[in-house]
Amino acid sequence: MPDKIRAFILIIGNEVLSGRTRDANLTFLANALNEIGIQVGEARVIPDDEKIIIDTVNYARTAFDYVFTTGGIGPTHDDITAACIAKAFKRPLIRNEKAVAMLQTHYRPEDLNEARLRMANTPSDAILIENPISKAPGFQIDNVFVLAGVPRIAQAMFENLKPRLKGAVPVISKTISTDLGEGLIAGPLGDIQNKFPNIEIGSYPYFREGKTGVSLVVRALNEEDIDLCLERIKVMIESLGGKLIFSV
Amino acid sequence: MPDKIRAFILIIGNEVLSGRTRDANLTFLANALNEIGIQVGEARVIPDDEKIIIDTVNYARTAFDYVFTTGGIGPTHDDITAACIAKAFKRPLIRNEKAVAMLQTHYRPEDLNEARLRMANTPSDAILIENPISKAPGFQIDNVFVLAGVPRIAQAMFENLKPRLKGAVPVISKTISTDLGEGLIAGPLGDIQNKFPNIEIGSYPYFREGKTGVSLVVRALNEEDIDLCLERIKVMIESLGGKLIFSV
Numbered sequence: 001m002p003d004k005i006r007a008f009i010l011i012i013g014n015e016v017l018s019g020r021t022r023d024a025n026l027t028f029l030a031n032a033l034n035e036i037g038i039q040v041g042e043a044r045v046i047p048d049d050e051k052i053i054i055d056t057v058n059y060a061r062t063a064f065d066y067v068f069t070t071g072g073i074g075p076t077h078d079d080i081t082a083a084c085i086a087k088a089f090k091r092p093l094i095r096n097e098k099a100v101a102m103l104q105t106h107y108r109p110e111d112l113n114e115a116r117l118r119m120a121n122t123p124s125d126a127i128l129i130e131n132p133i134s135k136a137p138g139f140q141i142d143n144v145f146v147l148a149g150v151p152r153i154a155q156a157m158f159e160n161l162k163p164r165l166k167g168a169v170p171v172i173s174k175t176i177s178t179d180l181g182e183g184l185i186a187g188p189l190g191d192i193q194n195k196f197p198n199i200e201i202g203s204y205p206y207f208r209e210g211k212t213g214v215s216l217v218v219r220a221l222n223e224e225d226i227d228l229c230l231e232r233i234k235v236m237i238e239s240l241g242g243k244l245i246f247s248v
Numbered sequence: 249m250p251d252k253i254r255a256f257i258l259i260i261g262n263e264v265l266s267g268r269t270r271d272a273n274l275t276f277l278a279n280a281l282n283e284i285g286i287q288v289g290e291a292r293v294i295p296d297d298e299k300i301i302i303d304t305v306n307y308a309r310t311a312f313d314y315v316f317t318t319g320g321i322g323p324t325h326d327d328i329t330a331a332c333i334a335k336a337f338k339r340p341l342i343r344n345e346k347a348v349a350m351l352q353t354h355y356r357p358e359d360l361n362e363a364r365l366r367m368a369n370t371p372s373d374a375i376l377i378e379n380p381i382s383k384a385p386g387f388q389i390d391n392v393f394v395l396a397g398v399p400r401i402a403q404a405m406f407e408n409l410k411p412r413l414k415g416a417v418p419v420i421s422k423t424i425s426t427d428l429g430e431g432l433i434a435g436p437l438g439d440i441q442n443k444f445p446n447i448e449i450g451s452y453p454y455f456r457e458g459k460t461g462v463s464l465v466v467r468a469l470n471e472e473d474i475d476l477c478l479e480r481i482k483v484m485i486e487s488l489g490g491k492l493i494f495s496v
Binding site for chain 2: 014015016017018019020021022023024026027028029030031032034039040041042043044045046047052074075076077078079107111113114115116118119150152171173181182183184185186187189190193194200201202203204205207217219
């Protein structure tokens with residue numbers, strides 16, 4: 001099993017860059033991929049711009065094990081993702097007959113107009129990703145998975161493509177929080193991090209219900225290593241007079 | 249006044265890529281920048297990794313008018329943004345005396361330990377960005393603005409740096425919604441888009457309270473153009489028997 005499998009998330013859409021829509025797909029995909037041992041190495045939000053989409057997909061599909069795009073596969077003029085992916089792979093954009101059949105299960109013949117049929121366009125030899133909600137499918141070419149932008153459709157599509165992914169050992173993560181200030185523990189925490197080079201210790205100050213403190217997230221492949229590290233952190237917090245707060 | 253001023257948003261933090269934290273800074277910054285005529289052209293989420301931070305900052309600061317980074321300026325071992333920005337600009341990282349003075353207004357002398365003093369490290373000749381909440385400042389070098397990752401601190405810092413930004417004419421945006429399906433209007437909407445090349449028409453299907461429909465967002469620099477375009481869209485919706493739903 002490979003040591004680390006890395007994914008790249010590409011959020012395509014002017015509405016995210018204009019601030020109109022707050023993206024929800026990155027958080028969902030990151031968590032879902034983590035569960036099966038795939039780590040998100042980078043994410044980008046880019047506009048509905050042909051050149052930028054093509055260049056970014058071509059960079060990401062060689063630099064990462066998997067690429068997931070969201071957005072731009074609907075029926076309107078601003079939905080250009082499928083055509084751009086075809087160009088990135090230098091394949092023709094075809095009317096995918098299997099995709100047409102899927103749309104026919106959702107639309108009456110008189111409603112299946114040319115705009116809706118555009119949602120059946122894919123690069124040639126793409127593998128479809130079923131969409132149980134509105135039927136217009138996503139698709140996969142090589143290591144690139146093209147999903148809808150609407151979060152509940154993207155999530156349903158991900159469930160359908162998940163069996164195609166090869167994960168590594170999932171990263172395990174445990175969190176411990178304390179009421180101590182982040183700056184108070186920063187020094188000894190850095191010492192602990194230095195003693196555990198294979199563990200990633202993240203430090204996140206919080207302000208919740210009028211209380212301040214810091215959550216320490218310990219991430220590694222091996223649970224025993226994590227527990228050993230957490231034990232050191234607990235001793236450190238107690239030696240500084242802090243309260244231990246356990247959380248998920 | 250320049251035609252278009254473009255910003256790049258760089259979200260730095262493993263916690264966003266792991267799915268632990270859902271980013272809120274992109275949406276805030278995009279909206280706040282839009283209001284003063286600055287458009288976000290691209291955003292990236294990258295890990296706390298020295299090489300990636302340096303390379304991305306150096307790409308973005310030449311390709312865009314402004315760069316805003318969030319995250320990685322706290323007191324712990326994983327807070328490496330300030331050191332990376334110094335390396336990107338090939339400047340020494342110094343203990344900024346003005347920043348130390350700010351921290352002294354917040355911490356008792358006995359609490360201002362070395363870890364907290366790290367938050368006063370900036371590249372040489374950086375211009376500080378005040379933080380009214382926890383005092384540890386952000387900073388600016390040239391066209392790069394370095395902000396905290398905690399949203400309410402990032403927002404307060406943005407208010408303080410805003411007077412330093414030169415905007416263009418703000419983009420105006422108006423939205424009209426209808427209960428018609430996106431695929432039904434896609435064809436005539438594309439025709440309208442072709443007639444208004446200086447206007448950006450975005451089409452966003454929605455599912456709200458059991459009802460489906462589509463919101464059309466019309467964005468341009470000139471309100472008269474927008475109203476002319478909206479009028480065409482209204483006529484098109486009505487000719488298809490759709491309901492007009494006005495929203496903000």
